[in-house]
Amino acid sequence: MYTQGLDQQGDSLKSVDEATRLAAFQKRIDAEDKIEPRDWMPEAYRKTLIRQISQHAHSEIVGMLPEGNWITRAPSLRRKAILLAKVQDEAGHGLYLYSACETLGISRDELIDQLLTGKAKYSSIFNYPTLTWADIGAIGWLVDGAAIMNQIPLCRCSYGPYARAMVRVCKEESFHQRQGFEIMLALSRGNDEQKRMAQDALNRWWWPSLMMFGPSDKDSKHSAQSMAWKIKRFTNDELRQKFVDVTVPQAHFLGLEIPDADCQWNDDTGHWDFGEIDWTEFKEVLAGNGPCNRERLQARQDAHDNGAWVREAARAYAEKQARRNAA
Amino acid sequence: MNDPQRFEYVVRLGDNALVLGQRLGEWIGNGPELEEEMAMGNFALDYIGQARLFLSYAAELEGAGRDEDQLAFLRDQIDFRNVLLLEQPNGDFGQTIARQFFFESYYVLFLEALTASSDKRLAEVAARGLKESAYHLRHATQWMVRLGDGTEESHQRIQQSVDELWRFTGEMFSGDEIDRWAVDNGVGPDPATLRPAWDTRVNEVLQTATLTRPDNDWMHTGGKQGRHTEHLGYLLTEMQFLQRAYPGAAW
Numbered sequence: 001m002y003t004q005g006l007d008q009q010g011d012s013l014k015s016v017d018e019a020t021r022l023a024a025f026q027k028r029i030d031a032e033d034k035i036e037p038r039d040w041m042p043e044a045y046r047k048t049l050i051r052q053i054s055q056h057a058h059s060e061i062v063g064m065l066p067e068g069n070w071i072t073r074a075p076s077l078r079r080k081a082i083l084l085a086k087v088q089d090e091a092g093h094g095l096y097l098y099s100a101c102e103t104l105g106i107s108r109d110e111l112i113d114q115l116l117t118g119k120a121k122y123s124s125i126f127n128y129p130t131l132t133w134a135d136i137g138a139i140g141w142l143v144d145g146a147a148i149m150n151q152i153p154l155c156r157c158s159y160g161p162y163a164r165a166m167v168r169v170c171k172e173e174s175f176h177q178r179q180g181f182e183i184m185l186a187l188s189r190g191n192d193e194q195k196r197m198a199q200d201a202l203n204r205w206w207w208p209s210l211m212m213f214g215p216s217d218k219d220s221k222h223s224a225q226s227m228a229w230k231i232k233r234f235t236n237d238e239l240r241q242k243f244v245d246v247t248v249p250q251a252h253f254l255g256l257e258i259p260d261a262d263c264q265w266n267d268d269t270g271h272w273d274f275g276e277i278d279w280t281e282f283k284e285v286l287a288g289n290g291p292c293n294r295e296r297l298q299a300r301q302d303a304h305d306n307g308a309w310v311r312e313a314a315r316a317y318a319e320k321q322a323r324r325n326a327a
Numbered sequence: 328m329n330d331p332q333r334f335e336y337v338v339r340l341g342d343n344a345l346v347l348g349q350r351l352g353e354w355i356g357n358g359p360e361l362e363e364e365m366a367m368g369n370f371a372l373d374y375i376g377q378a379r380l381f382l383s384y385a386a387e388l389e390g391a392g393r394d395e396d397q398l399a400f401l402r403d404q405i406d407f408r409n410v411l412l413l414e415q416p417n418g419d420f421g422q423t424i425a426r427q428f429f430f431e432s433y434y435v436l437f438l439e440a441l442t443a444s445s446d447k448r449l450a451e452v453a454a455r456g457l458k459e460s461a462y463h464l465r466h467a468t469q470w471m472v473r474l475g476d477g478t479e480e481s482h483q484r485i486q487q488s489v490d491e492l493w494r495f496t497g498e499m500f501s502g503d504e505i506d507r508w509a510v511d512n513g514v515g516p517d518p519a520t521l522r523p524a525w526d527t528r529v530n531e532v533l534q535t536a537t538l539t540r541p542d543n544d545w546m547h548t549g550g551k552q553g554r555h556t557e558h559l560g561y562l563l564t565e566m567q568f569l570q571r572a573y574p575g576a577a578w
Binding site: 061064065068069071072073074075076077078079080081084085087088091092094095133183186187190191193194299302303306307308309310311312313314316317320 | 345348349352353355356357358359360361362363364365368369371372375376378379382395396399400419420421472473474476477478480481484565566568569570573575576577578
């Protein structure tokens with residue numbers, strides 16, 4: 001669901017003694033060769049990818065929560081079925097991405113542990129609440145829309161397993177985005193209460209969606225290295241502008257107002273201008289102070305704890321069966 | 328309405344699917360493993376799909392201008408016709424598995440019979456549902472055995488769930504005048520005739536799972552006639568919220 005701007009922390013490149021291998025590696029990258037799990041790769045490349053892919057996987061899994069919140073309350077059977085299918089797709093994305101990450105030499109159990117202990121991050125967007133049904137529309141339209149902007153370039157990422165996983169993920173995400181827009185369309189063509197719900201959802205999700213692209217380029221520490229490694233193809237600000245340019249006309253089509261007084265068409269640049277993002281909010285949510293940070297992690301922790309006896313039973317049964325088969 | 332018995336019969340099937348689908352959907356975000364969360368979501372989706380087919384058919388039979396959503400979201404529990412077993416809360420993972428196992432063991436037998444229905448619409452839904460339920464039953468059976476024959480804790484928990492839900496299993500086999508109408512018209516089976524095969528399967532699996540079949544044979548009934556347990560009201564309150572809060576809105 002989300003990747004850009006997750007590449008924030010980590011070790012810098014240390015392996016200077018491996019200059020020759022590094023040069024050869026960079027040559028392959030420059031030639032658009034795909035790097036595969038058994039190939040040599042710099043430790044920092046491996047770490048960057050583990051961090052990025054696992055954060056992406058965790059985002060899919062945590063992202064199931066705000067939407068899952070409305071499965072039991074979806075307003076029609078058709079909407080319920082679509083939402084169930086969507087949330088299931090996200091679980092599926094989580095699974096592929098954990099598998100892609102495991103090719104880099106880390107286990108899913110370790111990754112889940114990093115999520116639950118707060119060592120690994122997930123996309124901050126999911127730390128915002130889904131308060132009305134319109135939020136389900138807004139997530140599909142804006143959050144999945146932003147995710148697609150981030151992810152389409154990742155289909156060409158230099159690391160083979162990640163690139164291939166993203167091809168499938170992107171197909172499903174664009175379906176999700178259309179479904180979200182369709183929910184917004186129904187609301188914006190509905191009664192006054194529904195229109196109000198739609199506008200309120202846009203008001204709350206607009207800025208967090210812009211924050212999904214990460215810090216602005218001047219503050220993005222690891223962008224340059226990730227670009228050189230072709231893990232990343234566009235800068236945060238480039239993608240953010242692209243998202244704004246696509247989304248503003250869609251909001252107008254819906255008859256909704258972008259909650260930004262500075263949002264206007266700029267003839268000179270050929271782009272939509274937009275106002276300054278509240279970077280304090282961005283940092284606070286990242287630091288754990290978003291509206292739902294505690295709830296989201298607690299929900300995953302509870303599921304993990306409540307399921308411990310089930311996983312133990314499955315292990316114990318498998319061991320018994322193995323013993324029986326050996327006897 | 329020309330065919331009130333048929334309407335009633337189809338609504339029962341639709342409500343079973345709807346209420347079970349709603350319950351299974353509650354597992355999203357709570358599963359013991361990601362794979363199990365996906366499985367529950369998948370089953371929920373199968374059942375919501377079936378509910379739509381049954382309820383839209385029921386609405387056509389009724390001919391009163393209602394659609395699947397009006398039947399799902401604008402009836403109160405007095406008009407719901409699902410069996411009591413399916414509205415019981417999910418409980419822990421084992422309790423959901425036990426509910427799945429008891430119901431799916433019945434439902435595959437029922438759907439198999441329904442594929443031969445004189446009602447072509449029902450026969451078609453049954454054929455599709457049978458494939459889904461065969462898989463659901465395999466999943467539930469595997470977990471019954473793993474939990475029953477897993478650890479001491481899992482054994483105790485799943486046995487408790489079996490004991491807890493047992494009293495709701497008899498209703499699936501208790502027929503009334505609607506079931507008699509279905510038999511007389513070649514629409515569906517006499518539920519009592521499905522019992523022996525269900526007993527055999529359930530006994531086998533319980534034995535493999537090292538679990539004990541409860542000996543209390545007092546059975547609660549009433550769901551098929553609209554007399555429910557207290558749990559259904561809350562399920563409907565949550566499910567019907569938007570349609571009730573914004574009457575007439577299109578979504």
